[in-house]
Amino acid sequence: MGGLITICPFTTFVMSVITVENISKQYIIDHQKGKGGTTLRDVIAENVRSIFGGKKEQDRVTHEEFWALRDVSFSIEQGDRVGIVGHNGAGKSTMLKILSKIIEPTTGTVRIRGRVASLLEVGTGFHPELTGRENIFLNGSLLGMTRSEIRKQFDEIVAFAGVEKFLDTPVKRYSSGMYVRLGFAISAHLDPEIMIVDEVLAVGDAEFQKKSLGKMRDNSASGRTVIFVSHNLTAVQALCNKTLYFEKGQLIEQGETNQVIASYLSKVSKTRLSREWDTPEEAPGNDLVRVRRFELTPEYQDDLTHIDVRTPMKLRFEFWNMMERANLNLSLHLNSLTGECIFNIGTKSQSYGKGLIAGECTIPGYFLNDGSYTISIMIVKDTVTPLYVMEEGITFDVEDYREGIAWYGKWPGFVRPQFPFTTEVLEEDVPVK
Structure with missing residues (x-):
């Protein structure tokens, strides 16, 4: 027996307008198994085999509940x-x-x-062959409104959507942005x-x-x-x-x-902020150098437990040097999840003997944009010879944060710095021709 959806008359006092009780939704997914393939070559081979008396392989269909x-x-x-x-x-x-x-x-x-008005995807409730004007009346009628009620809101809908020039054009010729503007305007103005x-x-x-x-x-x-x-x-x-x-x-x-x-x-959060090995024998590396610790420490804001664009971060890298004497430096690569290098910085090359060596770097707040990032680090000899590279040693997410900004789309770019950027009035009351 299926679930139940009931629509009740709307009342004006504060109450539960939607009550959902123990809702479940099941789908049945079919999986086809067997030796017979589904490519064109497999289909032709199966048909030829059956023509010459061969036994056609039977597929088995199994059903999975989702x-x-x-x-x-x-x-x-x-x-x-x-x-x-x-x-x-x-x-x-x-x-x-x-x-x-x-x-x-x-x-x-x-x-x-x-009464419910829904805008679930681009073009929801539109008939592609009808014009924008006709679709406004169609959607209004589906919401149970009379033509006179729709006419009262018509001009406001058109102005909000900004589609005046294309009002009598079939919506199948609209761009996705025009679709959404008109669909939202209809849903928002027809009194749901x-x-x-x-x-x-x-x-x-x-x-x-x-x-x-x-x-x-x-x-x-x-x-x-x-x-x-x-x-x-x-x-x-x-x-x-x-x-x-x-x-x-x-x-x-x-x-x-x-x-x-x-x-x-x-x-x-998909972060991996710390990796550590207790002894050189179990640590990644080679006979020359081995990694002891790779750690990113965020300075969380406002008692949060996730990194956002405001969060400063300190990166610390420790490694064992097994060489008697070598000129070494660290090279750090911060990459996007898709592999683009956001920046690469390095330490100065210095002479080190055997022992435990550490490098530390701070990534300031308001530098990275929201997104997913990885950090790789390279130990370099004589500024030109990589001795060991730890790829994607650290992975972390940066979440968005905005205050006093009305733009809610994706902020462009990989970095989001707050450089000094000011404006000033050079001259007042300048006549404009």
Whole structure:
């Protein structure tokens, strides 16, 4: 027996407008096994074999149960702005599709009070052959609005979306940005009691993102409920007062946004900040040099347990030198996860005898942009001969942090320094021709 979704009349006092009780969603995945292949060559070979009396190999089909959601329960009150965070495959989109009545749950109950408008992907609810004008009326009618109600909002929708010149053009000719602007404008202005928005706002430009977040705040202030899914945690923090954290189909945590996001970041961090070996015999290296310790120590901000763009970091590298006397220096490479070298720095070459040698470097806060990074270090002799390279000895993530900035898209570049950059008035009241 499938799960249940019920729609109840909307009421104006503060209450739970969405109640999710023990929702699970199961999919059946088919796997084909056997000696017969699926390439064109394999198919031709199988057919030729059967023509000449050969026995055709039989494939076996096995079925695997996959649970996209498992026993999820939560409630959302009227006027809440709720963010949903988690990695790809966590179950976020499945949950939104259930709330939007696109799919039904396998088990459990969902109760929704009010009219729902959803923007889950580019072009949601659009008919590609219809014009922008026609799609506005189509979407409004799907939300249960009369033509006169749609006309009252029509001019505001068009102005918000900025598609006046293309209003009578079939939407199949729209760019992805135009699709999103019009889709969001329709969803936000046609008076839904509950508004569901997926990752699509990332397609828009900075001005559109700012307008959209402001509109969702306004909708919430007027008593409407907003559910917002995004990998951009800064946008979630800017908009949402509550957040749900999903992982592998389960609801891990729910509550106040800053607390849930801090918990999420601490749990999903992929960092490897320290590596250490007790004796030269077990340490990586060779007969000339061996590594004792490689460690990155962050100076966490505001009692956090994750690195963000503000966080200074100290890197320390220790190695045993087995040579009687050699001129040595360290060369450090910081790389992006995709392999681009962000910077390379080195120490001065000095003469060392046998013993334990240490090098230390500080990466200041407000230098690296958000992203994933690796650090490799090289021990060099006579400034030209690498003796040993430890590739990707340290891996770490830098999370975003912004204050007083309305841009919520991805900040460009690998570095994000705060160099002195000022403006001044050279002359006032200059007439402009």
